[in-house]
Amino acid sequence: MKHSNENEELWVLYDGLCPICLRQMAQFKRVCKDPAIHWFDITGQEDWLQQHNIQPMDAMLELHLVNQDYQVIKGLDAFIRLWSHTTLFKPLAWLLQLPVIYPAVQRYYHGATRRRLRKQGRLPKQHCDK
Numbered sequence: 302m303k304h305s306n307e308n309e310e311l312w313v314l315y316d317g318l319c320p321i322c323l324r325q326m327a328q329f330k331r332v333c334k335d336p337a338i339h340w341f342d343i344t345g346q347e348d349w350l351q352q353h354n355i356q357p358m359d360a361m362l363e364l365h366l367v368n369q370d371y372q373v374i375k376g377l378d379a380f381i382r383l384w385s386h387t388t389l390f391k392p393l394a395w396l397l398q399l400p401v402i403y404p405a406v407q408r409y410y411h412g413a414t415r416r417r418l419r420k421q422g423r424l425p426k427q428h429c430d431k
Contacts, residue, residue, distance in 0.1 A: 310337045310369040313383060314350075316361050317342035321417060332389045361423065362414050377407045 313329070316322045326340060343350060347357045355365060355373060363376040366383060374382050381397055384390035397406055418424035 308337065310339065311383065311386070312339045312341050312367045313379075314341050314343050314355070314360055314365040314367065317344040318423070319361075319417065319421070329383060329387070333383070333387045335386045338383070338386060361418060363411070377403065377410055380410075 313326070315326045330340065343357070343360050350357050350360055353367060353371065353373070355367075359365070359375070364379040364383075366374040366379045368374065377397065381394045384394035384397075397403060415424060
């Protein structure tokens with residue numbers, strides 16, 4: 302994983318209909334005072350997402366960041382990049398990049414988001430078996 306540039310601007314795309322996501326984003330906002338971090342609720346923003354080559358369902362299935370060069374960082378890599386902008390979570394960002402830990406946490410994260418959306422009735426059938 303490429304290390305973050307401390308001066309990079311990031312747009313954090315989050316699911317504003319998800320209570321878990323809202324709690325996480327509130328926590329990040331409290332600890333991440335970097336003015337280069339911008340928060341963007343994807344609810345009702347399907348056109349914007351598609352203009353940036355992001356499928357709306359993909360944005361709900363995992364955290365997405367967009368940097369100032371319009372590069373998309375997603376999933377666990379997005380958490381690592383976001384956490385690297387905070388003093389509190391920077392050690393966790395480093396830890397999650399370790400080869401033994403990264404794949405296990407990635408599998409757990411993907412499973413957890415699918416379970417959350419399935420429980421909320423927002424996971425289309427084609428995504429249920431992945």
